[in-house]
Amino acid sequence: MTLRQFYRVAVWTFITTITVLVILNVALAVVGSQPLQNLPFLIRLPLGVLGVFGAVGIITVWFGMMWDCAVTSRLPLISKLGWFLLIVFTNMLGTLIYYFLVFQRQTYTLARGSVVT
Numbered sequence: 001m002t003l004r005q006f007y008r009v010a011v012w013t014f015i016t017t018i019t020v021l022v023i024l025n026v027a028l029a030v031v032g033s034q035p036l037q038n039l040p041f042l043i044r045l046p047l048g049v050l051g052v053f054g055a056v057g058i059i060t061v062w063f064g065m066m067w068d069c070a071v072t073s074r075l076p077l078i079s080k081l082g083w084f085l086l087i088v089f090t091n092m093l094g095t096l097i098y099y100f101l102v103f104q105r106q107t108y109t110l111a112r113g114s115v116v117t
Contacts, residue, residue: 010057
């Protein structure tokens with residue numbers, strides 16, 4: 001597995017975790033049940049495992065996107081500074097924005113053989 005594939009899996013695991021937890025909390029609120037603490041153990045266990053993988057993955061992606069922005073991207077210096085500050089100060093949200101708007105585009109253009117701008 002390459003680093004880019006790991007980033008892709010980690011980002012989608014994090015997004016899936018957040019989506020599942022939001023849907024589950026909304027469903028429990030509609031039903032009128034207590035939050036996640038009262039769910040059976042066999043439901044909480046996979047959610048916990050998914051949460052651990054999502055958290056470890058997105059933290060790794062966070063550091064990877066800071067590295068990509070500061071060192072390996074071919075963005076102009078002022079753009080690098082802006083993106084880096086966004087990633088640092090908004091943490092996971094900035095990481096996801098940078099991943100989808102900059103990192104994936106670089107991957108796509110590299111795969112097609114074009115020069116990354």
